[in-house]
Amino acid sequence: MSQRPAPSLLLLFLLMIPGVCSQWSGWGVRYSPSHICALKDSSVIMSCTYKYPTGHQIKRVFWTKTRVINNVDFPDLSKDPEYSQRLQYLGDKQQNCTIRLSHVTLKDSRVYYFRFITNITGRKWIGVPGVTLTVTDLQVESPERVTEGDSVRLTCKSSCNLTDRATFIWYRNSQPLTTGIIGNQLNLGRISREDTGRYSCGVDGHSYRSPAVQLNIRYPPENPVISISPSGEIVSGDSVTLICSSDSNPPAEISWYKGRTFVGSGRIYSISKISSDDSGEYKCRSINEHGEKYSDAVTLNVTYPPRNVSVSIIQSGQIWSGGSVTLICSSDSNPPALNFSWFKENESSAVGSGQSFSALQSGRFYCQAHNQHGSQRSDAVTVTVHHGAGMNVIVIAATSGGLFFIIIIIIILIIIILFIMRKRRDGQTKKQISDPNEDTYTALDLKSTTSDLYDTLTTVHPRAPEDSCRTLDPQSFSKHENPSINRKMLQ
Structure with a gap:
């Protein structure tokens, strides 16, 4: 040096x-x-x-x-x-x-x-x-794109080779890892989504750690789930929100289906002022570049008060004296209406209860259906009792029908009544003519009767039955004052 x-x-x-x-x-x-x-x-x-x-x-x-x-x-x-x-x-x-x-x-x-x-x-x-x-500091070097199932190696890098012999330590989410460490490298093998996290490295004996690096493991959607808000009973008119939660990377695109019909997209699907038409089964589909998955179906059961309440008539035509007509109350509601009340117009008190009602008198009647969400009344129907000869005929007409229809029904019923009455009168008359009292003819003694009496009998009965004629004695007619009449009767 x-x-x-x-x-x-x-x-x-x-x-x-x-x-x-x-x-x-x-x-x-x-x-x-x-x-x-x-x-x-x-x-x-x-x-x-x-x-x-x-x-x-x-x-x-x-x-x-x-x-x-x-x-x-x-x-x-x-x-x-x-x-x-x-x-x-x-x-x-x-x-x-x-x-x-x-x-x-x-x-x-x-x-x-x-x-x-x-x-x-x-x-x-x-x-x-x-x-x-x-x-030097430490930096974690990792692949930019990692897919579930890949083999991954992370490297703890420095700008120079440390002078002191270094033992490297690895951390995931600040927790030390004990396996897969070889020198300054961390081998993760075939990774899964559970390996997602923030990775950092350090050197044993030193407090310094590298900045953490997020290991982004990409994988297809798994187990999408629908949390309905609000939970519990859904009543017509409520606002309902469906939320689809899906575990995927990258984040999945969400589509909504009612049955097989596409109804919307996005993680949140909202229905404001829900109605019974919105009832049904809903699913969400979660999809990304690695695959797709459907959630289990959830059912929206929208409850609502009775509607479309109407009265129907079981029997029609003639109701004889002492009979009745049965009226049935029908409604559309969820849950089904269990309570029904019957009223006669212009009367405040109910005249009956139950889904059916027997009308015995004339009047306009309507029903009212109830469930826990409310009630609704039907239109009124008119029941009219007509008194005929020896019988009562009850005529029913729905007020919702036109006046013309009511008039036609009344005319037809009157014609039927008049026809029946005439048939009865004709039957009685025919019986009086064709069925004479046989005992009366037997009691008569033609030999001893006068010509005036006989003339009277022939006038009332122009032609006697054949059997009666055979019983007469021809000899007796020869003694009669009017032989021409005798011959006529014997013919």
Whole structure:
């Protein structure tokens, strides 16, 4: 290692003259090592020894970071505010010039020199080429793109090879790892999404750690799930939000389906003022470049009060005296209506309950259906009782039908009634004519009757039944006063 006497240009010139160097042969500074690579925030030992000719005494020793400043003496690091609190002289000021520099930073990277001054005027010495200090940090090098199932290797890198033998430590999410460490590398093998995290490295015995690097493991969507808000019963008119949660990397695109029909996209699907038409099964589909997955179906069961309440009639046509007509109340509701009330118009009190009602009198009747969400009434129907001969006929017409329809029904029913009454009268008349009392004819003795009586009988009964004629004695007609009538009856 070369040594150079200090700072006078004359001395430097004299060193170049042959024979002058011999008088400086007893001077020297030795550094071990001359190049140091230290980890950021660590402490550095700069080992140093020096010598000088016999007869000299050491007057002053110090370390500096500057070689020449225009023939001005070199600054002492121990008096520099950036170093004074971190620099410790470990030498004996005789031959050992070792120092310790603590908490080194990247700005401390430079060349440092030891300088000493003896008691003989002009005898100053600076050790060149000095100690080169390089301060390094640590950086984790990782692949830019990692897919589940890949084999991955992380490297803890520094700008120089650390002088001290280093044992590297690896951390995931600040927790130390114990497997897969080979030197300054971490081998993860076939990775899965569980290996996702922030990785950093350090050196055993040092508190410094590298900045953490996020290992982004890409994988297809897994187990999309639908959390319905609000939970519990959904009533018509509510606002409902469906949220699809999906584990994937990169984040998946979300699509919504009702049955097989696409209804929206995005992680959140909202329905304002929900109605019964929105009831059904919903699924979300989660998809990214690595695959897709459907969630399990969730069912939206929208409850609502009764609607479309109506009255239907079981029987139609003629209702005989003492009969009744049954009215049925129907409604659309969820849950189904279980309570039904029947009312007669212009009456405040209910006239019946239950889904069916038997009407026995004329009037306009309607029903009201109830569930826990509300109630609704139907349109009224008209029940009219017509009194006929020996019977009652009940005619029902829905008020929602037109007046023309009602009139037509009434006319048809009147015609039917008149036809039935006429048939009954004709039947009674025919019975009186065709069914004479046989006992009466048998009791008559034609031989003893007068001609006036016989004439009367033939007038009322122009033609006797054949059987009756056979029973008469032809001899008796010969004695009758009117033989022409006798012959006519015998024909």
